[in-house]
Amino acid sequence: MTGLSDVADLITEFGAYARPHRVALALLDRGGVTLAELIRETALPRRGVEELLERLADDLVRDHERLGLTPATAPAYRERFGLAGLLPDDHDRPPAELIIRMQTIIDAAPAPVRSFDHVPATAETVLRRARWLDRTFDLAGATVLFVGDHDLTSVGLTLVAPAARPVVVDLDERLLAFLEQQPGPIHCRWADLRFGLPDDLRATADLIFTDPPYTPDGVRLFLLRGLAGLRDRRLGRLLLAYGFGSHQPALGLAVQRELTSLALAYEAILPHFNRYHGAQAVGSAADLYQLRPTRGSWAAVDRGGRAPLAIYTHGENSVESSGPGVEAAELIAAGAGPDPLPVAALVTPERSRPAVRTEPPRVDLAEVLAGPGVIRDARSAAVAVDATADPGPWLARILLAQSGPRIAVAVPNGHPDLADQAGQQALRALVAAKWELRFRRSTPGPRLAIVEAIRVDPADLSPADTFRRAILDGAHRSLENAWRDGLVKASRRAGAPLDRDAARDRTAAELPAELRETRPITLPRSRLAALLARANDT
Incomplete structure (x- = not known):
């Protein structure tokens, strides 16, 4: 034997x-x-x-x-x-019909993105999370902020605790579009968390839930953004899904040191609470941590600091990737164009210094996405942007953030907005009232592409496009203010001018209350496109 x-x-x-x-x-x-x-x-x-x-x-x-x-x-x-009685019984499982319903929703969702370290949780895990939240906290009217939600735990929460208010911030535009279609409702914002948390989500949440990339930097970053989102600094809690292989305790220790550096107290660790389709190196499982901030946690938030780009374990933004890269001189020349404009800045995703004295100043992409005014002479000079590390969503946001006469953006040649005609047409349609686009594939090398954007003259726009232009140019303003100003400008173009009070009343009637303080640049792209499409009716 x-x-x-x-x-x-x-x-x-x-x-x-x-x-x-x-x-x-x-x-x-x-x-x-x-x-x-x-x-x-x-x-x-x-x-x-x-x-x-x-x-x-x-x-x-x-x-x-x-x-x-x-x-x-x-x-x-x-x-x-002694195998008898070892297998758990089903007395605490979610009802079978609810698991089937959740699985149906998961099956309809966008496929996981490997470069974002997406490993889907099981339908049962999603519901267990929601049931545990509902049994541990009073969720009626409570805002639960999901810092990333590729597992659709926000959807599970709407099924289990419909009185809660789930809010999702995520990088994946496909996921956000899917969540916005759910009957929930689920409130969605776009952000690359490496660049910060949207302003209208700061200090708004009662609870934070996150299942982050499992690198130490990834866990730290997502928890920092979660801390920034907590409303109550005394009673707030963060829920973290994290796991490591039983044969690799040193990896677990490296992450737990990051929790300690954030001065987070451990209130509970539920072993193997989360189960996954994949992640077999860590046993397809992760623990659930309940964390309590202390005074030192808020000091870490206040210190801020720049997050590293390489927080994932796969793809161009992984800790081991060097990315395709682009020569600064080639990108600056593309920015200047055939009738050379002065180039006000070279925007890069990580802080760096000019390679030569004649090179324009370098500006951090995070600052450009955060607000206007960081580039001197940006409205009269060209801008060159190194977005070769763009995982997909940056390009559209860069076009929203800038308003100068010309932009040149270097992106991966396989970028989803360039890879096929449908992607190119969708991007053109989104920004048509602001930019005329030219796509230069395999330039300056086979792994790269240059997107050239030339500013559209507002004098050539129809009333509907004048309204759209106000939204696009006001990407860093509140949507309420941009909408109101768009109505004023469009009505003048149409020859039936509205005064500001009338425009304010129409804005209140047309714009959902939960969107009024949101900046257009942080809206899910699908939601922004839908709002712009309403311009003809407005």
């Missing part, structure tokens, strides 16, 4: 910590289980499960992807390892 004795040696080796291995044996005894299910249900790393399967040898039966113990040997395993 080589299989049985080899497995016994493994169980003995782990001693008091062998329960997950015994649970795996109980699942195999039940039969019909896949490798992914074994990892997810036991929270063992993939290599730990594979070692157990190797030791089972001929006592393991395989039916395509399904695994089980052979009928002849299963009784011996039950007796030797």
Whole structure:
């Protein structure tokens, strides 16, 4: 009985910590289980499960992807390892019909983005999170800010606790568009959290929930943004999903040191609370942390500081990627154009100094996206922007943020706004009242592209496009003010001028209250496009 004795040696080796291995044996005894299910249900790393399967040898039966113990040997395993009663019962599971409903929503959602470290949680986990929040806190009227929500936990919350107010801030435009279509309602804002939290989300939330990238810098950044979003500095709480492989405690320690550096007190850690489709290196599982800020936490928020770009584990923005890069001189020349304009600034995603004295000043992209006025002479000179690290959403935001006569933006050649005709047409339609665009693919090299934007003369615009232009030019203003001014300018162009009081009344009637203090640059792109499309009716 080589299989049985080899497995016994493994169980003995782990001693008091062998329960997950015994649970795996109980699942195999039940039969019909896949490798992914074994990892997810036991929270063992993939290599730990594979070692157990190797030791089972001929006592393991395989039916395509399904695994089980052979009928002849299963009784011996039950007796030797006490498998009876090891598997959890279903008394605390969410109702089956609710799991099916949540799974249907997940299946309809945009696919995970590997470069954003998206690993989807199971439908049951999403609902367990929502039920745990509802049983732990009084959520009626409470604002729960999801700092990233690729798992759709905000949707689960609307199913379990409809009196709560979920708010999502995320980088993924596809996800935000999907969430805005849910009956929730779910309030959505766009942000690349490396550049900051939208102003209208600061100090607004009662609770924070985040399942961040699992790098130390990623966890720290998402928690910092969550802290900035908390309304109550005395009673506020943050909920963090984070896990590390049982064979890699040093990785867990590195992240927990970041929690300590933020002076966050641990009120609870629920082991293996979260289960995932994927992330097998960490056992397809993560713990749920309940964290309480202290005085030192707020000091860390007030200190601020620039977040690193490389917070992910995959893709161009991963900790190991160098990205395609672009030569400053080539980009500056593209910014100047054929009839050379002076180039007021070279905008870069990370702080840097000019390579030569004749190069224009360098400006941080985070500052450009945060507000106007950071580039001297920006309204009369060209601007060059290095967005070669753009994961997708930056390009449209850069075009919203700038209003000079000409911009040249370097992006990856496979950028979603350039990769096909549909993407190009969608971007053109979004900014048509402000910019005329030219796409130069594979320039200055095969991995890069240059997007040239020439400012549209406002004198050539129709009344509807005059209204759109006011929204686009007012990207850093409150939407309420930009909308009101757009009505005034469009009415003048149409020959039926409104005064400011009348425009203010129409704005109040036409614009949803929850959007009035929002800046257009932080709206989900789908929502901004829908608002601009209303210009003909307005």
